[in-house]
Amino acid sequence: MADATATIANEVQCAVRERRPFSIAATLKNKWFLYAVSITAFFGIWKYVDYTQVLGNGIAPPEAVVVQIFRLTGDTIAGKSLWGHIWASTYRVLIGFAIASAIAVPLGIIMALNRYVNAIVKPVFDLLKPMPPFAWISCAILWFGIDEPSKIFIIVVGTFVPCLLNSYMGIRLIEPQLYDVIRMLGGTRRDEILQVGFPAAFPAIFAGLQISVSIAWTCVLSAELVSARSGLGFIIIQGMQLSKPALVLAGMVVLAFVAWATTLLITGLEKILCPWKREAVVA
Amino acid sequence: MAYEQVKVETPLLLRILPVASILLFFGMWQGLVDFKIVPNTMLASPTQVMELFWEKLFVTDPDGALLSTHAWISIQEAFAGFFLSLLVGIPLGLLMGWFTVAEGLARPIFELIRPIPPVAWIPLTIFWFGIGIPGKVFIIWLSGIVPCVINSYVGVRMTNPTLIQMARTYGATDWGIFTKICIPSALPMVFGAMTISQAYCWTTLVGAEYLAADQGLGYLITMGRRLAMPSMVVLGMICVGLTGVAIGIIIEKVEKRLLAGIRR
Numbered sequence: 001m002a003d004a005t006a007t008i009a010n011e012v013q014c015a016v017r018e019r020r021p022f023s024i025a026a027t028l029k030n031k032w033f034l035y036a037v038s039i040t041a042f043f044g045i046w047k048y049v050d051y052t053q054v055l056g057n058g059i060a061p062p063e064a065v066v067v068q069i070f071r072l073t074g075d076t077i078a079g080k081s082l083w084g085h086i087w088a089s090t091y092r093v094l095i096g097f098a099i100a101s102a103i104a105v106p107l108g109i110i111m112a113l114n115r116y117v118n119a120i121v122k123p124v125f126d127l128l129k130p131m132p133p134f135a136w137i138s139c140a141i142l143w144f145g146i147d148e149p150s151k152i153f154i155i156v157v158g159t160f161v162p163c164l165l166n167s168y169m170g171i172r173l174i175e176p177q178l179y180d181v182i183r184m185l186g187g188t189r190r191d192e193i194l195q196v197g198f199p200a201a202f203p204a205i206f207a208g209l210q211i212s213v214s215i216a217w218t219c220v221l222s223a224e225l226v227s228a229r230s231g232l233g234f235i236i237i238q239g240m241q242l243s244k245p246a247l248v249l250a251g252m253v254v255l256a257f258v259a260w261a262t263t264l265l266i267t268g269l270e271k272i273l274c275p276w277k278r279e280a281v282v283a
Numbered sequence: 284m285a286y287e288q289v290k291v292e293t294p295l296l297l298r299i300l301p302v303a304s305i306l307l308f309f310g311m312w313q314g315l316v317d318f319k320i321v322p323n324t325m326l327a328s329p330t331q332v333m334e335l336f337w338e339k340l341f342v343t344d345p346d347g348a349l350l351s352t353h354a355w356i357s358i359q360e361a362f363a364g365f366f367l368s369l370l371v372g373i374p375l376g377l378l379m380g381w382f383t384v385a386e387g388l389a390r391p392i393f394e395l396i397r398p399i400p401p402v403a404w405i406p407l408t409i410f411w412f413g414i415g416i417p418g419k420v421f422i423i424w425l426s427g428i429v430p431c432v433i434n435s436y437v438g439v440r441m442t443n444p445t446l447i448q449m450a451r452t453y454g455a456t457d458w459g460i461f462t463k464i465c466i467p468s469a470l471p472m473v474f475g476a477m478t479i480s481q482a483y484c485w486t487t488l489v490g491a492e493y494l495a496a497d498q499g500l501g502y503l504i505t506m507g508r509r510l511a512m513p514s515m516v517v518l519g520m521i522c523v524g525l526t527g528v529a530i531g532i533i534i535e536k537v538e539k540r541l542l543a544g545i546r547r
Contacts, residue, residue, distance in 0.1 A: 034387025042392050058410030119300035124308050130524040130531075132486035134402075134493060134501070138508035138516045142325050218400040222490045225402065233403075240406035248406045256398040263398075 060246035068250040077238060080230055086258055088230040092148070092223075093216045093262070096155025101209060104160045108167030109201070113193065125164065133158030133219050137226050146227040151220060158219035159212035166208025170201030199276065206270050213266055217259040232258070327514030332521065335514045346506040346515070348498050354522060357488060357499040360416055361530070364423025365484045371424075372431025372480070373473055379432065380439025380469070381461045393432060401426035402490045409494070419491040419499075426487040427480040434476035438469025474538045481534050485527045500526070 027033055043062050050061040060068070072082040080088065111118045136157045137150075144150035178196045187195065224233025232255045239247030309329055315321045316328035327335075339350040378385040401422050412418035442465045450460045492501025500523050507515030 029383060029387075031383065031387050034384060035391045038388045038391045039395075041388075042395065055411050058407065115297060116300065119297050120304045123301040123305045127305070127308070130527045131520050132489045132523060132527070134486065134490040135504060135520045135523050137493065138504045139513075139520070141508055142511075142513055142516065218402055218490075221400050222402045222493070225405065225494060236403060236406055240409065243410075245407065245410060248410075252399050252403045252407075255400070255403055259400070260398040 057243070058245055060244075060249055064246045065249045065253060068246040069254060072235070072250060072254075077235060078229055082235075082254065085231055085235055086254065088234075089217075089220050089224065089232045089255075090258065090262075092151050092155060092220050092231070093213070096152045096220070097159055097212060097216050099152070100156045100159040100212065101163050104163035105167045105205060105208075108164040108205075109171055109197075111164075112168045112171035113197070129161055133215070134222050137223060140223070141227065151223040151228070154223045155216045155219045158215050162211040162215060163208050166211070167201065167205045170204025170208070171197055173204070174200045202274050203270075203276075206274055210263070210266050210270070213262055214259065217255070217262070221255065323513070324511060325513060327512075327517050331514045332517045335512075335518050339518065345510060345512075346503060350503075350518075350522065353498060353500050353503050353519075354526060356416075357492070357501070357523075358526065358530075360419045360491075360499065361423060361484050361488045363416075363420045364488070365427050365481055367420065367424045368427030368431055368480055368484070369477065372428040373435045373476070375428075376432040376435025376476075377439055377461075377466060377469060377473075380436045381465050396425075397429055401487050405491060405494045414496065419488065419496070422491045423484045423487050427484040430479040430483060431473075431476045434472045434479070435469060438472030439465045441472070442468045471542060474542055477538060478531070478534055481530060482527070485523075485530065489523055 046059075047061050049055060050059050069082070075081070077085070107121065111121055133154055136154055140150035140153045140157075144153055174197060178200060179192055182192055182196050220231065221233045221236075224231040225237050228234045228237075232251050236248050236251035236255075239245065239249075239251060312326075313328045313330065316323060316326055316331070336350070341349070343349055375385075375389060379389050380386075404422055404425060405418075408418035408421050412421065446464050446468065447460055450464055455463070488499075489501040489504070492499040493505055496502040496505075500519050503522070504516050504519035507513065507517075507519055
C-alpha cells in the first residue's frame with residue numbers, strides 16, 4: 001500500500017508544499033490525527049467492553065495483557081519462559097519451512113521446465129492440493145504421534161503448496177520475448193534457464209516463500225493448539241484451559257508480533273537478494 | 284482466418300503419463316495397506332474409505348451424524364462467514380481506497396488485527412460464543428475479510444488516474460467519482476477477492492472445527508483420530524477437499540457471469 005498523501009487512486013497530487021494556516025478542519029482530516037483517533041478508539045472500546053462485562057470474563061483489559069506479557073518473560077510455563085516458547089515455535093517454523101522450500105521450489109522449477117515430469121507430478125499434486133493443511137493434523141498425529149515431527153509435517157504440508165505453485169507459475173509466466181532474445185543471441189537451453197528463466201522467475205518464487213512463511217505460522221499455531229507442550233500455541237491453549245483471557249491475549253499479541261517480524265525479515269531479504277524486482281506483489 | 288492454425292500433436296506418452304501417475308498413486312496407497320507395509324491403524328486403503336463413505340451416508344454411528352449432515356453444517360458455516368466478510372470487507376476496502384478519513388480510521392485497527400492468524404482467535408471465541416455456530420462463523424469471517432479489504436482497497440487505488448481527472452474536469456463530485464468511476468474499475472479486483480476469500484474461509488473452517496465443534500467435516504476428522512479410525516480421517520479429508528473444489532468452481536462461474544461485460 002502506497003503512501004496515502006502522495007496519491008489517491010494513483011492520481012498524482014500536486015507536490016508543492018505550502019504552509020497552510022492552521023485550521024480545525026484540516027487537522028481533523030490529517031492522516032496521523034485520524035490514526036491516533038482510531039488507535040485510541042480501539043483500545044478505548046476494548047477497555048469499555050471489559051469494564052461493562054458484556055462478554056463476561058471472556059476478555060482482559062489491555063493493561064492486564066501488557067502486565068501478563070511482562071510476567072511471562074520472568075515466569076515459566078511448563079518449564080520454559082516466554083523466550084523458550086517463542087523459540088520452540090520459531091524453530092518448528094524454520095525447520096518445516098526449510099524442508100518444504102528445499103523440496104518444493106526445485107520440484108516446481110523442474111515441473112515447469114520438463115513436461116514429462118509435469119505430467120507425472122501435476123495430477124497427484126492437484127489431487128492433494130485442495131486439502132487444507134489443518135485437515136492433515138489428524139493424519140500427522142496418527143502417523144508421528146504428538147511430538148515435534150508431526151508439527152513439522154503440518155508446516156511442510158501447508159507451505160509446500162504455495163512454494164511449488166509460485167515457482168511453477170514463475171517460470172511458466174516468463175514473457176516468451178525474453179527467451180526469443182537469448183535464442184537470437186545464440187544461447188543454449190542452459191543459458192535460457194540460467195540467464196533468463198531463473199532471474200525472471202525469482203520474484204515469483206520469493207513471493208511464494210513469503211506467503212509460505214505466514215502460512216507456516218498459522219500451521220504451527222494450529223498444530224500447537226491441538227497438542228503441544230511448548231510454543232506460543234501452547235501458551236494460548238493454557239490460557240484457555242485456565243480460563244485466563246489475559247494469557248490467551250498475551251499469546252496472541254506475542255504471536256502476531258513474531259509473525260510480523262518474520263515477514264519483515266523476509267521482505268528485507270528480498271530487497272537485498274532480488275533488487276531487479278519491479279512491481280509490488282499485492283497480498 | 285488470417286492465421287494458419289498449427290496443430291501440435293501431444294505425444295502419446297504425455298497423454299498416458301498423468302493417468303498412469305494417478306493410477307500408480309492409488310495403487311501404491313492400496314498396496315501399502317493391503318500388504319501391511321503400513322499398519323491399518325495408521326492408514327486406510329482407498330477401498331476401505333469407499334466402504335465407509337457408503338456406510339456413512341446411512342448410518343449415524345460412531346460420530347453421531349450422517350456424512351451429509353456434517354457436510355451441510357460445514358457449508359452453512361463457511362458460507363455464513365464468507366458472505367459476512369464480503370458484506371463488511373468490500374465496502375470497507377472500497378471506502379478506504381477513496382476517502383482519507385475512512386482510511387485513517389480503519390487502517391490502524393486493520394493492521395493491528397491482520398497479523399494474528401484467525402485460528403488464534405479460537406480460544407477467545409469459545410469464551411465469548413461457546414462452541415456453537417456463531418463462534419465458528421466469527422473465525423471464518425475474520426479470515427475471509429482480509430483479502431476482501433486489501434483487494435477492494437488496491438482496486439480503487441489502481442483506478443486509471445486519467446478517468447478521475449476527466450470526471451473532475453466535467454465537474455463530478457467526490458462521491459460521484461467514487462461511485463461512477465472507482466467502484467466499477469475496482470470490480471475485477473473485488474471479484475478476485477471473492478475467490479481468495481472463499482479459499483481462506485474453507486481452510487479456516489477445518490481449523491475452527493478442530494477445536495470447537497460437535498458436527499461438521501472437521502469434527503469428523505477429529506473423531507476419526509480419537510476413535511483411531513484412519514478411514515474416517517481420510518474420508519473427512521477427501522470430503523473437505525472435494526467440497527472446497529466444488530465451491531471454488533461455483534464461485535468462479537458466478538464471477539465469470541457477473542464480469543461478462545467488463546474488459547480486462
